[in-house]
Amino acid sequence: MNNDSSSRIVAHLKKWISSAAPGAKLPSTRSLVAEYQASPVTVQKALQTLTALGLIESRPGVGTFVRAVRSARPSDYGWQTAALRSPLAPPPPASSTMRNVANDAISFHSGYPDRELLPERLVRAAIARAARGDAALFRPPAAGMPELQSWFAHELGASTPAGTTPPNPSDVVVLPGSQSGLSSIFSALAGRGQPLLMESPSYWGAILAAAQAGVRVVPVPSGPDGPDPAELARAFEESGARLFYAQPNYANPTGAQWSAERREQVLDVVRAKGAFLVEDDWAHDFGITSNPVPVASRDDSGHVVYLRSLTKSVSPSIRVAAVIARGPARERILADRAAESMYVSGLLQAAALDVVTQPGWQTHLRSLRHQLESRRDLLVTSLRQHAPQAHIEQVPKGGLNLWARLPDGTDLERLTRDCEAAGVIIAGGNEWFPAEPAGPFIRLNYSGTNPGAFPEGARIIGQCIERNGA
Numbered sequence: 001m002n003n004d005s006s007s008r009i010v011a012h013l014k015k016w017i018s019s020a021a022p023g024a025k026l027p028s029t030r031s032l033v034a035e036y037q038a039s040p041v042t043v044q045k046a047l048q049t050l051t052a053l054g055l056i057e058s059r060p061g062v063g064t065f066v067r068a069v070r071s072a073r074p075s076d077y078g079w080q081t082a083a084l085r086s087p088l089a090p091p092p093p094a095s096s097t098m099r100n101v102a103n104d105a106i107s108f109h110s111g112y113p114d115r116e117l118l119p120e121r122l123v124r125a126a127i128a129r130a131a132r133g134d135a136a137l138f139r140p141p142a143a144g145m146p147e148l149q150s151w152f153a154h155e156l157g158a159s160t161p162a163g164t165t166p167p168n169p170s171d172v173v174v175l176p177g178s179q180s181g182l183s184s185i186f187s188a189l190a191g192r193g194q195p196l197l198m199e200s201p202s203y204w205g206a207i208l209a210a211a212q213a214g215v216r217v218v219p220v221p222s223g224p225d226g227p228d229p230a231e232l233a234r235a236f237e238e239s240g241a242r243l244f245y246a247q248p249n250y251a252n253p254t255g256a257q258w259s260a261e262r263r264e265q266v267l268d269v270v271r272a273k274g275a276f277l278v279e280d281d282w283a284h285d286f287g288i289t290s291n292p293v294p295v296a297s298r299d300d301s302g303h304v305v306y307l308r309s310l311t312k313s314v315s316p317s318i319r320v321a322a323v324i325a326r327g328p329a330r331e332r333i334l335a336d337r338a339a340e341s342m343y344v345s346g347l348l349q350a351a352a353l354d355v356v357t358q359p360g361w362q363t364h365l366r367s368l369r370h371q372l373e374s375r376r377d378l379l380v381t382s383l384r385q386h387a388p389q390a391h392i393e394q395v396p397k398g399g400l401n402l403w404a405r406l407p408d409g410t411d412l413e414r415l416t417r418d419c420e421a422a423g424v425i426i427a428g429g430n431e432w433f434p435a436e437p438a439g440p441f442i443r444l445n446y447s448g449t450n451p452g453a454f455p456e457g458a459r460i461i462g463q464c465i466e467r468n469g470a
């Protein structure tokens with residue numbers, strides 16, 4: 001099937017439909033095949049697109065017809081203003097990282113890796129096998145497929161040192177992506193009006209999930225080595241919080257990885273305060289020059305609630321992640337998940353498990369490490385050469401992002417607009433601060449499309465920063 005010729009047929013037929021009367025009959029598939037010199041599959045695909053657009057309808061055995069277009073009446077939703085009343089907090093704007101942009105743009109904004117970094121062959125084969133198996137028709141248990149629970153538990157157990165009890169498969173709750181896990185954890189373990197400590201800067205989606213859960217975020221400054229344990233202890237005391245959300249490995253956005261000593265210090269503080277550490281290990285598969293060591297591997301007393309996602313490394317379409325929690329905390333999270341979505345599609349769970357248990361998965365991860373390394377290094381070199389005003393505080397040992405500080409007084413909104421006008425999409429750093437930003441930053445993701453364009457992208461960013469300060 002050829003997508004281009006299908007789009008060409010769609011474009012022609014749209015024109016034809018626009019001047020045809022409602023109810024007019026389209027030529028038969030056979031005549032369309034002859035007219036457009038295309039295969040029946042391509043013509044069928046074009047007709048499906050037009051059906052989905054609501055422009056035509058097919059009547060089996062009779063033919064395909066132009067649909068009557070109903071005139072759209074302007075809607076008045078004013079009554080909803082009264083019914084909904086004011087929101088408790090204004091809805092945060094959509095993150096710039098979730099924008100879809102033109103194909104030819106040089107994009108540094110998106111959080112999900114480009115297709116060429118995904119194990120495409122493994123994913124396609126896994127989906128096909130899952131579709132043929134029982135998973136396509138059965139409802140999995142609420143906490144997840146037992147085999148997948150085991151896989152997540154064993155992965156964390158493999159880095160658990162002797163003397164610490166590894167997690168059980170029954171400690172695992174499978175999630176449709178870790179974003180939904182954040183919402184559940186914040187609601188179930190803190191709750192509306194309660195304080196939640198959060199590294200600053202931190203993942204915008206965690207800030208959003210906290211806002212939706214109605215928890216009160218208390219920012220804890222975090223740098224290239226992670227948060228200062230004394231500062232963290234003070235924040236626990238002053239706020240009365242019992243929950244600390246953090247990313248000890250390759251934090252989004254800074255790329256910071258905590259040292260072994262810092263991991264122990266933070267865990268000591270969390271234990272001493274009778275609190276939970278919510279460890280978001282989103283970049284577990286994205287180590288470059290180091291390996292991620294979960295803080296959760298040192299804990300067997302239920303203080304660490306561990307989130308591990310496969311959506312970025314397996315495929316954004318296989319939204320599967322897991323939370324590993326012990327004790328009543330796990331039950332509370334599971335209850336929230338049940339209310340929210342009951343269970344995760346068995347098809348997706350089976351496909352995810354298939355991918356990560358193939359021998360090709362390890363081979364893929366090794367090659368991914370090299371690809372990320374050369375992308376990261378190319379972007380660092382390009383920025384140093386063409387945009388030296390963007391100061392990279394630390395070259396991350398893993399993850400997908402560079403975090404750069406810009407000269408004081410930089411107008412970030414203007415900068416992102418100017419870059420976009422010149423075909424380069426960047427994310428202004430303000431979205432990653434739970435309170436006021438500590439300065440003007442940008443986050444540049446090096447896992448997007450077309451790394452060959454990084455030098456050109458850096459040149460444009462450099463020019464726009466220059467113009468911004470003029």
Ligand SMILES: Cc1ncc(COP(=O)(O)O)c(C=O)c1O
Nearest residue numbers: 111177178179203252282309311
């Ligand atoms: C730190 C962090 N946590 C969680 C997520 C959500 O990931 P997903 O819901 O795809 O598992 C992201 C996605 O960007 C992230 O950067």
